[in-house]
Amino acid sequence: MKAAIISALALAAVANAHFTMQYIWVNGADQGQNTDLRVPPNNNPVTDVTSTDLTCNVNGLSGAGVNTATIPAGANITFEWHQHAQRTGEDAISGGHKGPVQVYIAKASSTAASFNGQGTVWTKIYSSGLINPTSQQWATDIVNANGGKHSVVIPSSLPAGQYLLRAEIIALHVAQSYPGAQFYIGCAQVNISGGGSANPPKIAIPGAYKSSDPGITVNIYNNLKSYTAPGGAVWSG
Numbered sequence: 270m271k272a273a274i275i276s277a278l279a280l281a282a283v284a285n286a287h288f289t290m291q292y293i294w295v296n297g298a299d300q301g302q303n304t305d306l307r308v309p310p311n312n313n314p315v316t317d318v319t320s321t322d323l324t325c326n327v328n329g330l331s332g333a334g335v336n337t338a339t340i341p342a343g344a345n346i347t348f349e350w351h352q353h354a355q356r357t358g359e360d361a362i363s364g365g366h367k368g369p370v371q372v373y374i375a376k377a378s379s380t381a382a383s384f385n386g387q388g389t390v391w392t393k394i395y396s397s398g399l400i401n402p403t404s405q406q407w408a409t410d411i412v413n414a415n416g417g418k419h420s421v422v423i424p425s426s427l428p429a430g431q432y433l434l435r436a437e438i439i440a441l442h443v444a445q446s447y448p449g450a451q452f453y454i455g456c457a458q459v460n461i462s463g464g465g466s467a468n469p470p471k472i473a474i475p476g477a478y479k480s481s482d483p484g485i486t487v488n489i490y491n492n493l494k495s496y497t498a499p500g501g502a503v504w505s506g
């Protein structure tokens with residue numbers, strides 16, 4: 270009985286232990302809390318893959334009042350996530366959240382701040398999922414071990430201009446039925462200087478993700494041997 274109560278409490282703690290993107294770093298330089306970011310009203314996940322909240326989280330269709338960071342082509346961007354407005358004293362994203370980490374980029378039609386990210390505009394530039402099936406180590410375990418951080422190098426062949434960068438952590442601990450998968454999304458506004466002339470493949474978010482995707486509705490506690498994240502292949506520049 271006592272064990273049952275404790276595990277029920279543990280489950281409740283996992284369910285409530287949500288998180289948001291709070292910082293980006295540009296080539297190792299911390300830009301400051303909530304700077305260059307579209308900040309959602311709370312740390313709850315998005316669970317409806319057809320919602321425009323899937324683009325840049327709740328209230329994320331515009332970045333009015335949000336600074337846009339100028340970054341050099343080929344910059345190394347580090348995203349940093351936390352459960353609450355504190356960097357220490359708790360797991361960054363809570364160990365119960367298991368799943369992939371992905372990053373997408375979309376070129377703004379005019380300014381990044383006014384761009385809503387709708388349509389077939391997103392290019393996947395990073396994806397990490399089930400890293401080790403034997404130990405069941407997920408990309409999220411690495412993010413937790415790194416104090417909430419993961420990094421991506423922006424392909425230097427992308428043209429100069431203003432972009433939204435969209436990082437996503439999908440927590441799959443209750444994903445065996447839909448809706449269940451939890452989408453944690455953070456969007457940063459950047460202005461790439463330098464760059465090239467690549468025209469990468471693109472998908473729509475929402476649009477490309479389906480409730481039936483094997484990376485979205487999945488029982489991860491069933492000795493999973495491999496995992497396919499939604500959204501297709503990474504474009505490496």
Ligand SMILES: *[C@@H]1O[C@H](CO)[C@@H](O)[C@H](O)[C@H]1NC(C)=O
Nearest residue numbers: 296297345346347420421422
């Ligand atoms: C990007 O920056 C992070 C944090 O400073 C660092 O750990 C990582 O090695 C860098 N990646 C590359 C490819 O330079």
Ligand SMILES: *[C@@H]1O[C@H](CO)[C@@H](O)[C@H](O)[C@H]1NC(C)=O
Nearest residue numbers: 337338339429460461462463
């Ligand atoms: C974007 O960067 C370019 C340099 O490539 C600069 O001239 C321009 O002012 C920047 N725009 C914004 C909005 O920061």
Ligand SMILES: [Cu+2]
Nearest residue numbers: 284285286287
């Ligand atoms: Cu949570």
